[in-house]
Amino acid sequence: MARLRITEIFHSLQGETSAMGRPATFVRLTGCPLRCQYCDSAYAFHGGEWMELEEILARVEERTDQLVVVTGGEPLAQAGVHDLLQSLCNANREVYLETSGALSVRDVDPRVVKILDIKTPGSGESEKNHWQNLQYLSARDQVKFVLCDRKDYEWARDVVREHPLPVAEWLFSPSYGELDLRELAEWILADQLPVRLQVQLHKWIWGDIPGH
Numbered sequence: 001m002a003r004l005r006i007t008e009i010f011h012s013l014q015g016e017t018s019a020m021g022r023p024a025t026f027v028r029l030t031g032c033p034l035r036c037q038y039c040d041s042a043y044a045f046h047g048g049e050w051m052e053l054e055e056i057l058a059r060v061e062e063r064t065d066q067l068v069v070v071t072g073g074e075p076l077a078q079a080g081v082h083d084l085l086q087s088l089c090n091a092n093r094e095v096y097l098e099t100s101g102a103l104s105v106r107d108v109d110p111r112v113v114k115i116l117d118i119k120t121p122g123s124g125e126s127e128k129n130h131w132q133n134l135q136y137l138s139a140r141d142q143v144k145f146v147l148c149d150r151k152d153y154e155w156a157r158d159v160v161r162e163h164p165l166p167v168a169e170w171l172f173s174p175s176y177g178e179l180d181l182r183e184l185a186e187w188i189l190a191d192q193l194p195v196r197l198q199v200q201l202h203k204w205i206w207g208d209i210p211g212h
């Protein structure tokens with residue numbers, strides 16, 4: 001039976017992706033091999049609590065939210081994550097996995113919706129991108145770029161144009177408080193990019209605090 005190190009299990013509205021605004025249960029796994037300069041979840045780098053898979057599932061089952069978001073930290077850095085994802089899918093939940101794209105998504109259960117964040121130069125971690133991951137994405141998955149400045153925008157725009165992937169969404173998200181939303185909107189319109197501008201809805205509602 002798998003054991004995982006967990007920072008928090010909480011309930012909120014999904015603040016990101018095409019599922020933005022839907023009630024969801026979040027499972028945040030502890031630990032991350034990256035250090036994006038903007039990371040809003042650095043409290044999940046260390047600590048956490050070792051939990052048995054059954055215990056985690058019981059906590060998730062306290063709520064009826066159809067959507068379960070597995071995030072971190074970097075969820076794929078823990079071997080037990082695959083058992084967790086499979087169990088959540090077996091329980092007929094709709095499962096979203098938020099991942100940095102630095103580790104392989106090849107073995108992720110195909111029922112899971114993968115949200116693959118491609119790290120831009122402004123994150124400071126773009127050399128960690130595992131580009132082979134793009135071949136494992138399907139029409140249910142979503143690719144996200146968190147953008148820090150105009151240079152990041154142009155870099156992400158070129159990735160979109162050069163990779164005609166079958167993915168459901170290309171998400172362009174400003175690094176919170178670092179890039180003006182209106183400017184980003186106008187760049188996307190000027191370039192006629194087939195992407196979705198996303199904001200972190202939970203921060204508009206509750207501010208930048210853990211557990212929301």
Ligand SMILES: C[S@@+](CC[C@H](N)C(=O)[O-])C[C@H]1O[C@@H](n2cnc3c(N)ncnc32)[C@H](O)[C@@H]1O
Pocket residue numbers: 032038039040041071072073074075098099100101117144146173174175176200
């Ligand atoms: C905290 S990470 C956890 C999952 C995984 N490590 C990753 O990076 O995708 C979840 C998402 O939040 C985004 N994020 C973190 N800090 C952010 C910030 N300050 N502004 C906008 N998005 C941010 C990340 O880029 C990622 O897409």
Ligand SMILES: Nc1nc2[nH]cc(C(=O)O)c2c(=O)[nH]1
Pocket residue numbers: 012013014015016041069071072098202212
């Ligand atoms: N409300 C809310 N939605 C989220 N979607 C992805 C999150 C994450 O940290 O991965 C997140 C989060 O931290 N809070």
Ligand code: SF4
Pocket residue numbers: 032033034035036039040041042072073074100
């Ligand atoms: S990969 Fe995700 S959790 Fe890790 S530092 Fe970057 S944003 Fe934070």
Ligand SMILES: [Mg+2]
Pocket residue numbers: 040041
């Ligand atoms: Mg978050």
